[in-house]
Amino acid sequence: MTARIRPDLESIPVYTPGRSNPGAVKLASNETTLGPLPSVAKAIAEAADLANRYPDNTAGELRAALAEFLDVEVANVAVGCGSVALCQELVQITCAAPTDEVLFAWRSFEAYPIVTQVGNARAVPVPLTDGYAHDLDAMAAAITADTKLIFVCNPNNPTGTTYGRTEIERFLDAVPEHVLIVLDEAYYEYLRLDDHPDGVAIRRNRPNVLVLRTFSKAYGLAGLRVGYAVGDPEVILALQRVHIPFSVNRLAQAAAIASLEARDELLDRTNKVIAERDRMREALLAAGYTVPPSQANFVWLPLGEHSAAYGEASAEADVLVRPYGTDGVRVTAGDPHENDLFLAFATAPEVTARFLG
Numbered sequence: 001m002t003a004r005i006r007p008d009l010e011s012i013p014v015y016t017p018g019r020s021n022p023g024a025v026k027l028a029s030n031e032t033t034l035g036p037l038p039s040v041a042k043a044i045a046e047a048a049d050l051a052n053r054y055p056d057n058t059a060g061e062l063r064a065a066l067a068e069f070l071d072v073e074v075a076n077v078a079v080g081c082g083s084v085a086l087c088q089e090l091v092q093i094t095c096a097a098p099t100d101e102v103l104f105a106w107r108s109f110e111a112y113p114i115v116t117q118v119g120n121a122r123a124v125p126v127p128l129t130d131g132y133a134h135d136l137d138a139m140a141a142a143i144t145a146d147t148k149l150i151f152v153c154n155p156n157n158p159t160g161t162t163y164g165r166t167e168i169e170r171f172l173d174a175v176p177e178h179v180l181i182v183l184d185e186a187y188y189e190y191l192r193l194d195d196h197p198d199g200v201a202i203r204r205n206r207p208n209v210l211v212l213r214t215f216s217k218a219y220g221l222a223g224l225r226v227g228y229a230v231g232d233p234e235v236i237l238a239l240q241r242v243h244i245p246f247s248v249n250r251l252a253q254a255a256a257i258a259s260l261e262a263r264d265e266l267l268d269r270t271n272k273v274i275a276e277r278d279r280m281r282e283a284l285l286a287a288g289y290t291v292p293p294s295q296a297n298f299v300w301l302p303l304g305e306h307s308a309a310y311g312e313a314s315a316e317a318d319v320l321v322r323p324y325g326t327d328g329v330r331v332t333a334g335d336p337h338e339n340d341l342f343l344a345f346a347t348a349p350e351v352t353a354r355f356l357g
């Protein structure tokens, strides 16, 4: 007889890796195309020499470096095994009863409903606006006495839509102070809005707001798993209580510190990615696609029922993109030649005739 497992877990989708297409261009995971800088690779190699020793469970050096960089106290900073681990820990520190509610826009980051269910809480998805953005008024209206946690993904993955500081603050003002609001800023480094929505600045004087950022996207360390939270010291302390011990490993900590030191060079790269993203959007709009403006390193194609077939057809053309159910397809901005390969597929007359008709 097999052991008894929580039956409610059966409804959580098991991760299905994208079809393996050796040699195909991968525009499916919002990664950067360039490997670590030499200084970062060196820090990783040096850390590997000490692999027999446990890492610093408090990530003291990394948190101090982040605190200095962000002009906050060390007590305001927590790190996690990717910011996705912090998402799960945030549910753990806020939700205790199955009636406790986690509110988020939908479609948004696919981890939100999963970590909510793993945490035995109730997911409350609020549909996006017709413009593929968070419906902040509807989200405020969906708050109940059971709401414990709200995820706001800004820019939104997978649609790229983004709110400026004014609109974010208006929403925060509408949320009761006992509800924890998480501003998930995984794509912060790609933002170029005039009304700059810097969560770390926005959350000063707002103890119920926490900001999530990651080294996986613009900093190019997706394979090492390190993200961070900036929040009120009491919330940070709670995160430390539920943290899986040593889950931010020695290589990840060393690489993150070295990447912060090399940030000017790393963040320079975001300008090229943004230029490519805009070039892709223009070409797609010209071919007849609907493409909401994006402030991240990807574009969103709301292809509805066609999404899965579009993903298949793109893979046949050796470009892997990410279809999401019957909502749409997300395409990461890669290197120019990779994006050209995608655009050649996407703008071919037989493709536009089949999917945009």
Ligand SMILES: *Cc1c(COP(=O)(O)O)cnc(C)c1O
Pocket (backbone or CB within 6 Å): 081, 082, 083, 084, 085, 109, 153, 157, 184, 186, 213, 214, 215, 216, 217, 222, 225, 226, 227
């Ligand atoms: C990629 C992503 C993350 C987290 O990535 P990690 O690799 O776990 O740090 C978090 N939120 C959003 C919206 C993302 O797209």
